Amino acid sequence: MSNETLTITDNRTGRRYELPIEHGAIRATDLRQIKASPDDQGLMSYDPAYMNTAWCQSRITFTDGDRGLLWYRGYPIEQLAEKSTFLEVAYLLWTGELPTKDELHTWVHGVRYHTMIHESIKKFLDGFRHDAHPMGMLVSTVAALATFYPEAKNIRDSECRRIQFYRLMSKMPTLAAFAYRHSVGMPYVYPDNRLGYTENFLNMMFHGREPQGSLDPESHHSPVLARALDVLFILHADHEQNCSTAAMRTVGSAHTDPYTAVSAAAAALYGPLHGGANEAVLRMLREIGTTADIPDFIKAVKRGERRLAGFGHRVYKSYDPRATIIKRWADRVFEVTGRNPLLDIALELEKIALDDEYFTSRKLYPNVDFYSGIIYEAMGFPTDIFPVLFAIPRTPGWLTQWRENLEDPEQKITRPRQIYLGHGRRDYVPLDQREELTDETTRV
Numbered sequence: 001m002s003n004e005t006l007t008i009t010d011n012r013t014g015r016r017y018e019l020p021i022e023h024g025a026i027r028a029t030d031l032r033q034i035k036a037s038p039d040d041q042g043l044m045s046y047d048p049a050y051m052n053t054a055w056c057q058s059r060i061t062f063t064d065g066d067r068g069l070l071w072y073r074g075y076p077i078e079q080l081a082e083k084s085t086f087l088e089v090a091y092l093l094w095t096g097e098l099p100t101k102d103e104l105h106t107w108v109h110g111v112r113y114h115t116m117i118h119e120s121i122k123k124f125l126d127g128f129r130h131d132a133h134p135m136g137m138l139v140s141t142v143a144a145l146a147t148f149y150p151e152a153k154n155i156r157d158s159e160c161r162r163i164q165f166y167r168l169m170s171k172m173p174t175l176a177a178f179a180y181r182h183s184v185g186m187p188y189v190y191p192d193n194r195l196g197y198t199e200n201f202l203n204m205m206f207h208g209r210e211p212q213g214s215l216d217p218e219s220h221h222s223p224v225l226a227r228a229l230d231v232l233f234i235l236h237a238d239h240e241q242n243c244s245t246a247a248m249r250t251v252g253s254a255h256t257d258p259y260t261a262v263s264a265a266a267a268a269l270y271g272p273l274h275g276g277a278n279e280a281v282l283r284m285l286r287e288i289g290t291t292a293d294i295p296d297f298i299k300a301v302k303r304g305e306r307r308l309a310g311f312g313h314r315v316y317k318s319y320d321p322r323a324t325i326i327k328r329w330a331d332r333v334f335e336v337t338g339r340n341p342l343l344d345i346a347l348e349l350e351k352i353a354l355d356d357e358y359f360t361s362r363k364l365y366p367n368v369d370f371y372s373g374i375i376y377e378a379m380g381f382p383t384d385i386f387p388v389l390f391a392i393p394r395t396p397g398w399l400t401q402w403r404e405n406l407e408d409p410e411q412k413i414t415r416p417r418q419i420y421l422g423h424g425r426r427d428y429v430p431l432d433q434r435e436e437l438t439d440e441t442t443r444v
């Protein structure tokens with residue numbers, strides 16, 4: 001055996017074990033041989049929230065939290081954001097390589113011509129209350145799509161998987177825009193496949209709601225705004241093993257169809273600690289109100305009463321590279337839309353936080369969500385659609401991670417272990433013999 005090993009001495013038995021180390025990890029199943037007695041099930045590793053567990057081998061996205069690096073298939077995010085397009089990045093994620101001109105043409109055509117949704121889905125959307133949260137509507141309607149494409153269950157068929165990829169990529173913006181139109185009581189705007197991906201989305205969202213005073217009926221999908229959204233979509237396309245991707249891989253590992261699995265991933269993304277954070281940032285900035293009120297808010301955060309939304313990241317312990325790019329794009333968007341006054345509060349908040357020992361010692365920096373909401377708001381998106389604006393571009397990442405999991409011969413249905421700390425065996429007590437609860441015996 002090479003010196004790429006770990007020697008463990010079990011002090012319970014005095015036995016020594018030598019475990020191979022590969023790619024900086026030991027295999028958790030190698031611990032199973034370490035037993036205190038013959039009927040022992042073997043040693044496990046305990047890792048709540050997967051703080052230090054690699055659960056797959058992946059070739060899709062690389063992050064280095066200390067150096068603030070993010071690469072898709074080896075390409076730095078900064079280069080992709082400057083030179084590529086969202087659909088090209090989706091191709092890169094899915095296939096592993098940048099496309100040739102012909103490949104890109106076929107790909108874009110495939111995505112562009114699946115934008116329509118079945119009329120019955122519209123009726124489904126009509127059933128929601130007028131004030132339903134668009135993310136709740138998206139999560140449900142994406143899952144409902146599975147009933148329209150039952151062949152999607154053929155998850156081993158690569159051609160079938162590619163078609164579902166096209167469908168999900170192209171229908172997510174349509175569902176999102178329809179959910180929004182429903183919530184404002186406006187008629188749905190059908191996809192216009194002559195438009196680019198983000199232009200089409202902006203048109204479905206805002207057609208007929210042009211900015212007040214605008215003389216240009218097309219201003220809602222100006223090239224600058226469409227490109228800004230395209231860049232934001234590139235930045236959100238994948239982020240290796242986060243909460244929603246873990247949900248996608250987990251649900252997919254049971255061979256569930258991709259629509260239902262994407263719905264589960266979107267449900268995970270909905271949470272305020274994940275994709276709901278950009279919405280939380282806007283609410284927080286509005287609540288703070290003025291730059292003069294920032295110090296009091298920071299004090300509440302330091303007392304542990306509040307969290308600074310859009311700050312901190314499980315991986316990035318230096319500046320989130322996506323936040324740097326977004327901050328740059330904010331100025332270009334504001335040239336078209338006018339400056340969002342919340343930006344001043346955000347900039348001041350960042351300045352104060354980055355100068356404060358509480359934040360620097362915990363390595364809390366702005367993450368992707370800190371500035372994205374301010375741009376979205378300036379573009380006219382209502383706050384509660386922000387998590388939806390995360391779910392649309394994360395779709396290619398989820399689907400690529402899902403496929404990688406399915407194609408990995410080492411993967412099986414996800415099934416974590418637990419350490420059981422509950423009662424030992426006990427007999428059922430009939431209802432009339434149970435004692436009233438006292439303060440000491442509270443039920444969970």
Ligand code: ACO
Binds near residue numbers: 277
């Ligand atoms: N504001 C104030 N304090 C914070 C924040 C924050 N935003 N984030 C972390 N901390 C503090 C914690 O209180 C903790 O302090 P302690 O050591 O004194 O107890 C310490 O920093 C470490 O925090 P953890 O919660 O252990 O960090 P974890 O890696 O589990 O959490 C998370 C990461 C969820 C992103 C967290 O930083 C957070 O809640 N941020 C705000 C929500 C947010 O912006 N989420 C979006 C993330 S990006 C994305 O999902 C796309």
